Amino acid sequence: MDKYDVIVIGSGNGGLGAACKILNAGKSCLVCEKHNIPGGFATSFVRGRFEFEASLHEFNGIGTDEEPGSTRKVFEELGIADKIEWIQLKDAYHLISEKEGYDYVMPFGAEAFAKESAKLHPDGEKYIKDFLALCKQIREAMGYLSETKGRPDPKVMMEKYPDYLACGSYSVKEGFEALGYPKEIVDNLNAYWCYLGADENNMTFLHYANMINSYITGGAAIPTHRSHEISLACEERIHELGGDIWFNTEVVKILTDADGHVSGVRLKDGREIESRHVIADCSPHVVYGKLMDSEAVPERAVKLTNFRKLAGKGFTVFLGLSKSAEELGITDHNYFIYDSSDNVKQYESMKSLNNTGAQATVCLNNAYPECSPEGTCIVYMTTLFTDDVWSSVSKEDYFKTKNKMAARMIERFEKATGTTIHDCIEEIAIATPETYARYCGHPQGTIYGYESQYYDGLMNRIQMVEEDRFVPGLRIGGGYGERLLGYPSSFKSGVNEAGRTLRDMEKEGR
């Protein structure tokens, strides 16, 4: 068959979610993936005795069997929930911030988190409870908005969600200023900033508050068999539903007809496949800049794409250590290690190749002890580059530059945690922006899609999602999509765009 109802470009979280949604509705679907396995960033790789998780630190929105989170519900609807085994994470994070001398662990769970906050400030518990109450209102308001399809009753909004309305224009910084919390409390609540990778002046308060709330109250989990398990679960579902997924298959062109409507795709080997609908799981920079003839791209699509900011470029050091976590004194699963809690400064310092190595680091064995052979452990540390500095590295300097940066991050971890790991490194792999550019094809090796900017944050994107599409038959999901980066968000963006595609098809009367 050379014709499909829908073609999905890319099998990252967004592409896989989109394909499952389309197929569940009984439509035919082909996924074209340029890599030889599904998942995009959601994958793993084996070196010697170790299997490394490529990206996932924690998956938010899964909840428990008894109290499923919003993403688990989506997985259930798509028929993939039963294919994945989850491990619940106990603690939220271990925050180390050198300037302020912070060095403490925060647990998951609203109650526990609030209680622990009393150690940071005498009124800590109360502040957190207030904050979570505000978050609850925000979440409910968002729920109401989506129920009313963006046409809420103003009276209801005023009466039930006044704080939501008030803070709609706040940056994170303005939000916390308005709340008037003491520095220790704000610094702690700011710990998650690196998961969105934008500083407090740019991130919108609504978005950030919503994210930390769902981490703190909903907790987080990881799949037993690394994120590759999620990707293969989706692939299995795609086959069960009669869909096709082709690997080593790069789409080089999105074809349009005389009316400017999508008519198919061209693969790298020249083969063309017909379809009236394409869902792309890659960046609009690539879609409009490379996959489409420039005449077929409306001017406003170019403007919008230029308007957006490519987010952090990833750098990760993966270590297989020949000693156990216990032996090494690595006590926690998830570390945030910062120079200071001033994330504006921290963001600045990540603009250069002299990046100080502030990091989000995971010791997988502390969540899942069996993830590596006895007497060993897996540690991976991620930092971001907030500017395109890796573009200036030459071929000849590339390997040395990456090892230099990796060594700095390892040293940094040792210093912050008081452990010694550099002398028991049995396996090492280092992913640079080049690596991420190679595997997923994103511009500059960006791993976080478009950065959460003040005017390009979650609420604006959701509200303007229809306005932000330009080519009939083409939709863009995944980490560059409406809900921004992250496993649950990129997956849901794909699912949502698929839902809209199904409605487009209905309207067309097919």
Added chain:
Amino acid sequence: MAFKKSDIPGEDIRLAMEMTAKRRQLIDETPATPLVYEYGVNRLAKALHPGFVKAVIAGKAPAGSDCVKIALEPAGGGGFPYFRAGQFVTLSCKAGDSFLSRPYSIISSPKDALEGKLEIMVQRKGIFSTFIIEEAPLGTVLWMGEPSGDFHHDSIRDRGHVVAIAGGSGVTPFLSMMKAIRDGSEDFKLTLIYGARTRAHIPFDPEEFKGDGVDTVVVLSEEEAEGYRHGFITADLLEECIDEDTSVFMCGPDAMYRFVRGELEKIGFDQTLIRSERNSVGDRAVDELKVFKLIVHIRDAVYELDAPNNETLITALERAGIPAVVRCRNGSCGFCHSRVVNGEYFIAAENDFRRSADKKFGYIHPCSTYAESDLEIDIPIMDLEG
């Protein structure tokens, strides 16, 4: 809760209501300059990892009695990708009715590659080496996979001094490392201990690799000669070469690995500091030779072929002339990752480098897998367009 940034009544809400309008306006004001989707980072990624490239056989020269050095040049001129000394390339081509692919360690320095010079060393054994040594004339064009593999020195993981132990054509990655140390593209010390039967079997000039951070010791098992050690690579020789800052790298036959590991154990050398390059997975011994039916899906194409139970699936695919993706041929790299639709298979534990989810959902690496029944698999297409 006093939750406001503005003291003007209604101001906060007004600002919130304006968010989308303001975004719309900012987009309007953004220039429609042509989009940039490929930056320096993307270009470097492509230069280091171009996928398959076409390489021409530009020269052949005997190296010892068992090997032939093959010089390759890029078909379209220019350079080859930069790499890490110790890495290998996989060469593919049609040979008779078969479509064959084999990995070979590079013996050139990474700097030579940039100038379009890449040498490999082929040992006389098997059908691909016969083809490339005896049959393929100069000028033959081959597909070459990008340099790959993690058998290279790493300044963080490995010690500053590598004692490199090799036999046969296993010296190849170390020749590259020694050249790289010399021209400054790698920065560590290397002592090569090479085991050969006689001088005539040595595929390189040991004198060439002495001094400037490299040293070479050749051990002959069937000949006594001045300037050469006699016997085997034993504990006392190893002890002589190893200092406090040593990692041991090995490349050669599995029997050599077993022997040398035993010797290293005698001197109490830390096992986690030993790295050995893995050898190709070959035929296996079976009680009863059986030939199964293998159905292969590549995208929407379907092939049906025979798969004897003593050969890996990749061998069956190659014999049938199907261009099948493969890179390391030892089960570890995952390039040939494929889905089992139906049927039974066998993978030896020591060659099983699959991810744990692959085991759960039934995925295999055909280069290290044997059929145990009729089998239906879905393999990725070989994307030869680079």
